[in-house]
Amino acid sequence: MTAAPSKSASDRLATSRPPHALALFDFARTDGELHGTVALSALSRLRDLLASDAGAPVQWTLRGFQRQRAGMRPQAMVALRVHAELGLICQRCLQEMTQEIDDAAEFRLVIDEPPLTLEELEAEDEALPAENPIDVLELIEDQLILALPLVPMHAACPDRQTAEPSSPPADAGEREERQHPFANLRELMGNPKKR
Ligand SMILES: [Zn+2]
DSSP: OOSOSOOOHHHHHTOOOOOSSBOHHHHHHTTOEEEEEEOGGGOHHHHTTSSBSOSOOEEEEEEEEEEOOTTSOOEEEEEEEEEEEEEEEOTTTOOEEEEEEEEEEEEEEESSOOOOOHHHHHOSSEEEEOSSOBOHHHHHHHHHHHHSOSSOOOSSOOOOTTTOTTSOOTTHHHHHHHTSHHHHHHHHHHOTTOO
């Protein structure tokens, strides 16, 4: 049951919540694979960062595997891929824009943050404490938040100037400078030839 009063057909399809508690070490050992979609409305921390939650559901894929490397014990891993189209505010024109997120990350499963070896410190992947079962929804939401652009911007902003002539004319800055008190002072003091 959800509190949302009205649901579109596409929203109903999207409400399969990712597992609350997934034992990731087992998932990695058995080469598990899960995928699904989750509605933006289910991702409350992410939703707070968006201009709207009207976008399509987030698609996600979680895959477990054992990484084999010469001279090292097999390492339990999970790979998470997320795809979303999120409504953000363009920081150039301040209009809403759609930002496509297509992000993949690998996590090295660890128990209670053991001391890291040099190889582990140099690894590009992220250590994920997975002694206890993981809420996959949280993992998906974290990854989306990390993938958000710091300064979202349209590749090319829509031209709004003809539709909304609210921006000041191009010579406004020049006029403002002429009105600066020191500008008049300079004229009075330094240039008697000027009328
Ligand atoms: Zn823009």
